[in-house]
Amino acid sequence: MVKKRVPDWLNSSLWSSPHPPSTSPYDGGEDYRLRRSSSAEESPVPVPPPLAATPEPPKVEIRDRMNDSSDNGGSGSGSPSVEDISRQAQLVQEVINMGELRRLASQGIPDGAGIRSTVWKLLLGYLPVDRGLWSSELPKKRSQYKHFKEELLMNPSEITRRLEKSTSSENEESKCETRGLLPRSEITQGEHPLSLGKTSIWNQFFQDTEIIEQIDRDVKRTHPDMHFFSGDSQFAKSNQEALKNILIVFAKLNPGIRYVQGMNEILAPLFYVFRNDPNEENAAFVEADTFFCFVELLSGFRDHFCQQLDNSVVGIRSTITKLSRLLKEHDEELWRHLEVTTKVNPQFYAFRWITLLLTQEFNFSDSLLIWDTLLSDPEGPLPSSHVVGPHHARARLLRNAEGYGTLGSLPVLGASTPLPHSHGHGARLGTKETLLRVCIAMLILVRRRLLAGDFTSNLKLLQHYPSTNISHLLYVANKLRIVDIRVLVRWIQIELPKGKSKFDLLVHEFDLSCQTLKLKITRKVLKSRWGTDPSWDHIGVLNSNKNNHASRSYSIVHYAQTIELRESVTPQEKHEKHKEEKDPTHAHKPKIEEEVAVGASGYAYLEYQEKKEANNEEEDAHGKDWNKSHRMKLLMN
Amino acid sequence: MVLVLAIGDLHIPHRAPNLPPKFKSMLVPGKIQHIICTGNLCIKVIHDYLKSLCPSLHITRGEYDEDARYPETKTLTIGQFKLGLCHGHQVVPWGDLDSLAMLQRQLDVDILVSGHTHQFKAYKHEGGVVINPGSATGAYSSITYDVNPSFVLMDIDGLRVVVYVYELIDGEVKVDKIDFKKTATPATHSTH
Numbered sequence: 001m002v003k004k005r006v007p008d009w010l011n012s013s014l015w016s017s018p019h020p021p022s023t024s025p026y027d028g029g030e031d032y033r034l035r036r037s038s039s040a041e042e043s044p045v046p047v048p049p050p051l052a053a054t055p056e057p058p059k060v061e062i063r064d065r066m067n068d069s070s071d072n073g074g075s076g077s078g079s080p081s082v083e084d085i086s087r088q089a090q091l092v093q094e095v096i097n098m099g100e101l102r103r104l105a106s107q108g109i110p111d112g113a114g115i116r117s118t119v120w121k122l123l124l125g126y127l128p129v130d131r132g133l134w135s136s137e138l139p140k141k142r143s144q145y146k147h148f149k150e151e152l153l154m155n156p157s158e159i160t161r162r163l164e165k166s167t168s169s170e171n172e173e174s175k176c177e178t179r180g181l182l183p184r185s186e187i188t189q190g191e192h193p194l195s196l197g198k199t200s201i202w203n204q205f206f207q208d209t210e211i212i213e214q215i216d217r218d219v220k221r222t223h224p225d226m227h228f229f230s231g232d233s234q235f236a237k238s239n240q241e242a243l244k245n246i247l248i249v250f251a252k253l254n255p256g257i258r259y260v261q262g263m264n265e266i267l268a269p270l271f272y273v274f275r276n277d278p279n280e281e282n283a284a285f286v287e288a289d290t291f292f293c294f295v296e297l298l299s300g301f302r303d304h305f306c307q308q309l310d311n312s313v314v315g316i317r318s319t320i321t322k323l324s325r326l327l328k329e330h331d332e333e334l335w336r337h338l339e340v341t342t343k344v345n346p347q348f349y350a351f352r353w354i355t356l357l358l359t360q361e362f363n364f365s366d367s368l369l370i371w372d373t374l375l376s377d378p379e380g381p382l383p384s385s386h387v388v389g390p391h392h393a394r395a396r397l398l399r400n401a402e403g404y405g406t407l408g409s410l411p412v413l414g415a416s417t418p419l420p421h422s423h424g425h426g427a428r429l430g431t432k433e434t435l436l437r438v439c440i441a442m443l444i445l446v447r448r449r450l451l452a453g454d455f456t457s458n459l460k461l462l463q464h465y466p467s468t469n470i471s472h473l474l475y476v477a478n479k480l481r482i483v484d485i486r487v488l489v490r491w492i493q494i495e496l497p498k499g500k501s502k503f504d505l506l507v508h509e510f511d512l513s514c515q516t517l518k519l520k521i522t523r524k525v526l527k528s529r530w531g532t533d534p535s536w537d538h539i540g541v542l543n544s545n546k547n548n549h550a551s552r553s554y555s556i557v558h559y560a561q562t563i564e565l566r567e568s569v570t571p572q573e574k575h576e577k578h579k580e581e582k583d584p585t586h587a588h589k590p591k592i593e594e595e596v597a598v599g600a601s602g603y604a605y606l607e608y609q610e611k612k613e614a615n616n617e618e619e620d621a622h623g624k625d626w627n628k629s630h631r632m633k634l635l636m637n
Numbered sequence: 638m639v640l641v642l643a644i645g646d647l648h649i650p651h652r653a654p655n656l657p658p659k660f661k662s663m664l665v666p667g668k669i670q671h672i673i674c675t676g677n678l679c680i681k682v683i684h685d686y687l688k689s690l691c692p693s694l695h696i697t698r699g700e701y702d703e704d705a706r707y708p709e710t711k712t713l714t715i716g717q718f719k720l721g722l723c724h725g726h727q728v729v730p731w732g733d734l735d736s737l738a739m740l741q742r743q744l745d746v747d748i749l750v751s752g753h754t755h756q757f758k759a760y761k762h763e764g765g766v767v768i769n770p771g772s773a774t775g776a777y778s779s780i781t782y783d784v785n786p787s788f789v790l791m792d793i794d795g796l797r798v799v800v801y802v803y804e805l806i807d808g809e810v811k812v813d814k815i816d817f818k819k820t821a822t823p824a825t826h827s828t829h
Contacts, residue, residue, distance in 0.1 A: 179763070194668065194801075
């Protein structure tokens with residue numbers, strides 16, 4: 001579904017208030033949905049007329065909210081009604097279709113509906129997909145958090161007191177009134193407040209105090225312009241207290257990463273959204289819910305916060321390099337201007353964008369919208385973590401080949417099949433990709449100003465990113481999506497006829513950390529598979545940039561790797577072997593670089609590269625500035 | 638959970654050059670919230686040192702203190718407890734518990750901290766508790782034989798106090814613990 005224009009609900013008055021009067025139908029929203037699943041046809045009275053017209057599955061409520069306040073009636077309600085009629089059959093299950101939910105959420109969750117909290121909890125995997133399990137899962141998690149708090153937020157006096165209570169009974173009460181020397185007792189295991197031992201709870205307590213102070217300071221500085229977070233009101237203070245507790249518990253449970261400045265910024269929107277949940281019960285347990293969702297969200301990004309991993313493959317530097325590479329792919333001119341001409345190193349601006357998930361770049365409500373897209377990420381977990389059958393891939397690819405012209409309407413992989421578990425490391429990898437795409441979109445939107453500016457003005461612009469139309473930004477980001485075609489590979493591996501043992505497959509890039517495989521398929525293979533001469537766009541293998549023509553021609557010439565097929569190997573094993581063979585990519589690196597360089601725009605670049613390398617070699621051999629002096633000598637002679 | 642250090646009778650530089658190194662290594666800034674010092678430091682250097690451990694320093698005058706501005710007695714409230722501080726040379730006979738109890742009633746405190754005898758004592762009577770932290774340097778005393786360096790750390794937590802006694806016996810730091818609770822004070826107390 002392609003958004004043709006900005007949906008009007010985005011601009012409606014519902015934007016500013018978290019609890020507008022029209023949410024009253026949704027107060028019973030939870031009950032409404034439960035009732036929906038039990039009784040198929042009837043729509044309960046409190047529902048406003050537009051909804052009552054067509055009984056809907058819970059996720060389609062989102063779209064109808066959109067239609068409610070927009071004039072998009074014609075085109076908007078046309079497609080949903082067709083889809084929800086087909087989906088009504090699924091309603092009986094009470095199991096939420098995560099793929100659909102993701103797709104809808106990525107277009108933005110309306111502020112007024114009060115469902116953002118539930119949707120985020122579902123997207124982050126906190127709430128199980130099966131609604132029936134909610135009432136059993138939630139209390140479990142909440143009591144777990146309570147245990148954590150009790151255990152970890154106790155100060156050592158209380159700990160010693162509890163230890164004593166368990167060992168000796170209260171026999172001192174009897175000596176209340178007598179005179180005499182107070183009895184001296186032994187201390188347990190050298191536990192005294194001035195103990196310097198590493199295992200001493202007192203020592204640990206004092207060491208933790210530093211972190212607690214740091215957390216306290218950061219929490220007080222979170223969003224100072226919002227009454228929700230700062231100020232002297234009781235409400236703000238209790239919110240700050242809750243934020244502090246969550247961060248302290250997290251820091252204590254994760255001694256490897258502890259607390260790093262910036263985690264409070266990632267926590268703030270989560271807490272805000274969950275606290276403003278119209279469901280009273282949820283709002284009461286907001287701390288526990290936020291804690292688990294925070295852990296889940298951070299699990300994909302924790303490597304950004306670990307200083308030792310800065311230079312590693314998973315660290316922040318590598319992500320920034322990825323961003324830079326992505327920019328180069330999508331908009332080479334801008335990339336060149338930024339990095340080469342004006343030397344604006346992406347680290348200067350992208351660091352904050354990436355580590356704080358864009359919370360600091362836009363105002364609060366805009367960043368909630370961006371988070372809708374980031375968390376939902378329609379591609380869902382990457383197919384590598386699940387077994388996707390060949391027929392899914394084939395169906396999707398056929399769909400690709402049939403009706404798609406431009407890149408704007410790329411198919412969404414993995415969306416139609418409900419996946420067995422939707423959280424885990426795989427899920428957050430998609431978020432990282434989406435985040436990078438949004439960053440690229442941000443750059444592209446201001447490209448004219450960037451191209452015209454020098455180092456200072458560009459840096460200033462990027463570090464104080466101008467406010468912009470968020471839905472347009474997300475639309476651009478969506479367009480940049482590159483289809484993950486690992487599934488395509490698997491499909492080709494499975495579908496090739498028995499006689500053929502090798503096929504021409506070009507490895508374009510294997511990115512170890514996010515495990516996406518971008519492949520170029522030679523025209524020969526495509527011709528044999530589809531029988532027609534497909535254009536690149538149909539497959540959507542490459543994104544549409546100027547290098548398109550060049551890549552077409554040189555992919556026939558260059559082979560980075562050929563993959564052997566053996567019939568006895570099962571698809572799963574093939575995949576494993578395929579992955580294995582992918583690993584020694586350094587063997588392929590020179591070829592990859594070469595083929596990237598060659599191409600219409602690339603020849604000049606290759607030359608430049610070679611010259612640079614030659615220069616470097618000479619410098620290494622003779623020392624710096626040798627080149628200059630050598631050339632000067634030549635000139636003078 | 639308030640940590641209060643009770644220390645005194647150091648007699649630096651007259652009778653001892655410095656705190657024992659083992660004590661010194663344990664006393665680091667940032668852990669203690671209050672210091673109450675019985676007196677006889679004697680010089681400003683030690684006063685500054687104690688101040689660096691904790692800015693909240695309460696001190697009473699001992700007979701050898703060079704700073705004459707310290708008060709004779711002091712009372713302060715920490716948490717639910719009222720603490721009284723006095724060097725102890727004013728209370729005659731020195732170290733006599735009945736006389737100290739008199740002083741405690743006079744100051745109207747729950748815990749009286751006094752020194753001068755250079756010997757650790759923790760004594761309970763109807764009026765409250767008397768604690769003598771002893772001498773932190775183990776300085777010579779004319780009334781006590783075999784002085785061991787000692788000091789006291791109190792952990793005041795609501796109505797309960799845990800007293801940790803640190804003593805240096807034969808070169809080793811020995812820590813003991815004393816627990817006592819304060820009975821909740823009655824709501825009204827009739828006075829004549």
